[in-house]
Amino acid sequence: MNLTNPLILVVNDDGINASGINALINVAKELGEVVVVAPDKPQSGMGHAITLDSTLHVKEMNIEGVKAYSCSGTPVDCVKIAVNKILNRKPDLIISGIYYGSNSSINVIYSGTMSAALEGSLEGIPSIGFSLLNHSVDADFTAAKHYAKQLIIKILNGNYAKHLCLNVNIPNLSIDLIAGIKICRQARGNWEEEYDERTDPMGRKYYWLTGKFILEDIGKDTDEWALSNNYVSIVPIQPDVTNYSLINDIKDLENG
Amino acid sequence: MNLTNPLILVVNDDGINASGINALINVAKELGEVVVVAPDKPQSGMGHAITLDSTLHVKEMNIEGVKAYSCSGTPVDCVKIAVNKILNRKPDLIISGIYYGSNSSINVIYSGTMSAALEGSLEGIPSIGFSLLNHSVDADFTAAKHYAKQLIIKILNGNYAKHLCLNVNIPNLSIDLIAGIKICRQARGNWEEEYDERTDPMGRKYYWLTGKFILEDIGKDTDEWALSNNYVSIVPIQPDVTNYSLINDIKDLENG
Numbered sequence: 001m002n003l004t005n006p007l008i009l010v011v012n013d014d015g016i017n018a019s020g021i022n023a024l025i026n027v028a029k030e031l032g033e034v035v036v037v038a039p040d041k042p043q044s045g046m047g048h049a050i051t052l053d054s055t056l057h058v059k060e061m062n063i064e065g066v067k068a069y070s071c072s073g074t075p076v077d078c079v080k081i082a083v084n085k086i087l088n089r090k091p092d093l094i095i096s097g098i099y100y101g102s103n104s105s106i107n108v109i110y111s112g113t114m115s116a117a118l119e120g121s122l123e124g125i126p127s128i129g130f131s132l133l134n135h136s137v138d139a140d141f142t143a144a145k146h147y148a149k150q151l152i153i154k155i156l157n158g159n160y161a162k163h164l165c166l167n168v169n170i171p172n173l174s175i176d177l178i179a180g181i182k183i184c185r186q187a188r189g190n191w192e193e194e195y196d197e198r199t200d201p202m203g204r205k206y207y208w209l210t211g212k213f214i215l216e217d218i219g220k221d222t223d224e225w226a227l228s229n230n231y232v233s234i235v236p237i238q239p240d241v242t243n244y245s246l247i248n249d250i251k252d253l254e255n256g
Numbered sequence: 257m258n259l260t261n262p263l264i265l266v267v268n269d270d271g272i273n274a275s276g277i278n279a280l281i282n283v284a285k286e287l288g289e290v291v292v293v294a295p296d297k298p299q300s301g302m303g304h305a306i307t308l309d310s311t312l313h314v315k316e317m318n319i320e321g322v323k324a325y326s327c328s329g330t331p332v333d334c335v336k337i338a339v340n341k342i343l344n345r346k347p348d349l350i351i352s353g354i355y356y357g358s359n360s361s362i363n364v365i366y367s368g369t370m371s372a373a374l375e376g377s378l379e380g381i382p383s384i385g386f387s388l389l390n391h392s393v394d395a396d397f398t399a400a401k402h403y404a405k406q407l408i409i410k411i412l413n414g415n416y417a418k419h420l421c422l423n424v425n426i427p428n429l430s431i432d433l434i435a436g437i438k439i440c441r442q443a444r445g446n447w448e449e450e451y452d453e454r455t456d457p458m459g460r461k462y463y464w465l466t467g468k469f470i471l472e473d474i475g476k477d478t479d480e481w482a483l484s485n486n487y488v489s490i491v492p493i494q495p496d497v498t499n500y501s502l503i504n505d506i507k508d509l510e511n512g
Contacts, residue, residue: 014318016261045333047304049367056451056463076303076366081463084449106378108493109304110332110370118497122362122446150449154509165499166506181510185498190378193340195312207312207337234509236502239365241374242441243421250422253410 006032006092006156009082009120013075013099013112016061016068020098022129023141025064027149028095031156034069035091037082039075039112040042044099046112048119056081071162075116083123093118093156097130098144100137104223104233105167105189105215114167118239121165126155128165133227134172141250143178144170147232173229182231187222189215262288262412264346265338265376269331269355269368272299272317272324276354280299280386280398281320283405286350287412291347292324293338295331296366300355302368304375305330312337329373339379349412350376353386354400356393360425360479361445361471370423374495377421384421389483390428399434400426403488422490427483438487443478445471480491 008028014039028034029234040059053100057072058081069086071078079094099113108114113129120127128151132144147170155164169187171178193211200206206244215224268277272294275321286289296315306329313328314337317413325342327334335350355369369385376383384407388400403426408425411420423442427434449467456462471480 028331042309045306045308047302047306047371048299049303049330050366052301052463053298055454056465057460065480069361074305080449080465081451083451085451085463106495108497110306115365117482118365148262150512151509158508159507161502163501164506165401166259166509180512183503183507183510185500185503186496188496193336195316195337195341197310197341204313207314209307209312209333209336214293234506236499236506237497238498238499238502239362240442240444241364241493241495241497243492243494244441246417246494247418247441249362249419250416250490251413253407253422255434256406 006201007035007089008032009094010017011075011078011094012038013043013046013098015039016070020025020100023098023145024065024095024148025144026154029066031152034066035087036063036066037077037086038069040070040072043075043112044072045110046147047110048115050077051077051086057067076119078119079116087208091125093152094125094127095152100139101131101135102169103129103167103228104132104189108186108237118165118237121163122172122239124162126160126162126164128155129167131144131169132172133169139185143173143175146175158204165237167237169204169223169227169233171230173230175229178232179230180232182226184223184226184233184235185221187215187224188217189213189224225233260349261489264288264290265346266290266292266349267331267350267352268294269299269302269333269370269372271295271385272326276356278320279401279405280351281322283401283408285322287408288323289384290321291343292322293327293334293342295334296326296328299330299368301366302330303366304332304371331368332375334377335372348382349406349408350383352463354397356395357387357391358389358425359387359423359445360483364423364442364493372491374421375381377419378495380418382416382418383419384411385423387425389425393494399429399431413416421493423493425479425483427486429486433486434488435486435501438482438489440482440489441477441492442469443480443492444473445480465475492512
């Protein structure tokens with residue numbers, strides 16, 4: 001790793017104009033050379049979507065004094081095009097966020113923030129996604145920035161796997177109230193959907209997706225437990241979704 | 257399970273007008289009551305994306321003699337709105353596809369077809385995603401239908417977990433050339449991206465995402481091995497992406 005001047009790629013899913021990405025840029029600027037490649041519009045909930053059926057457009061700009069590119073694609077597209085087209089050397093670290101809201105438990109699979117980080121790790125670049133448990137546009141990123149800086153320094157200076165991917169969630173508390181950091185597993189949980197049904201001026205029905213999160217896990221080693229107990233949660237993630245525990249149980253399906 | 261008249265929800269990511277979904281509807285019609293809820297346009301590569309920032313629209317129609325709904329959302333939206341709004345009872349099985357192309361190895365995380373199936377299993381409904389290794393619109397679904405029928409019957413009549421989710425990939429071969437079925441794990445692999453750069457009539461650059469798949473796994477227990485050896489591959493999948501092997505290795509990150 002080029003520690004004298006590490007290249008840090010900053011991405012997000014809330015879009016290049018979100019305050020959360022500014023917070024992350026300001027942290028990263030102190031620690032290396034920063035390039036931003038982020039969606040030109042909000043892309044929350046985009047999961048691991050990529051753009052296959054249409055074209056991608058990229059526009060160069062400047063944010064917080066660093067080189068930035070807004071991209072018409074998804075968060076994962078941003079990582080792919082940054083690494084394979086825009087940057088002239090491989091980044092030493094990819095950081096994604098800071099997302100306004102939780103990417104703990106099952107939220108990770110819907111998250112553009114975390115899918116961008118996972119894509120980074122698939123490119124062989126250590127990647128960290130940061131989320132702050134506050135949906136407000138006035139969110140205070142002070143504590144999130146503190147922990148982001150601490151973790152970025154450690155990953156840049158440590159000897160971690162090139163496929164390292166961390167899902168970091170930060171409680172919505174001031175630094176003095178945060179209990180510390182816990183390495184966790186992803187809690188089992190799910191969303192119970194509700195659809196808000198409305199009628200448009202032409203008399204046609206339409207729907208807004210809403211719902212509530214149901215925690216299905218009482219483990220004390222989970223991200224949900226850590227966050228409920230005022231810890232920053234870190235879940236290392238990876239892209240193999242095989243259900244290994246079922247492989248033997250379903251061998252009968254091999255028979256005609 | 258209501259075996260006398262099981263309710264089968266059919267979804268896909270290629271859109272409600274794709275031939276692949278017709279193939280699956282025709283198989284399912286023989287085995288139970290079928291309802292189709294599918295995207296109103298192609299949504300390949302949409303991963304686990306959901307629609308948070310805009311509204312969802314649903315239109316009732318009829319396909320192959322069964323009740324169908326086209327939905328303005330993603331494949332995952334289709335499953336959520338079907339189960340929570342459209343259907344008046346919980347489906348006994350969700351089937352997704354038949355996708356034109358491979359969802360083996362790392363493709364699973366980009367796949368709308370498989371994300372729809374995974375979402376079904378999160379709702380507590382056994383779900384199967386089917387993909388045929390043929391990108392042509394003239395693809396012959398005969399073998400895929402044969403194996404889909406066999407698996408649907410087994411899952412409907414077996415005693416499988418309600419969270420069962422199967423990623424089924426079918427080689428592009430006639431039935432007599434298919435060697436059988438293998439239960440597999442997801443092969444390690446990745447895409448090496450290339451961007452096709454073009455210039456629009458206004459002189460602005462734009463890009464098409466292309467690339468080639470790189471297999472990084474020599475295991476004989478993988479989906480890639482099975483498909484290369486003319487087997488139908490079945491990988492059971494689940495939504496926990498925790499990298500358990502790293503949890504102890506990164507405990508030092510807990511220290512301030």
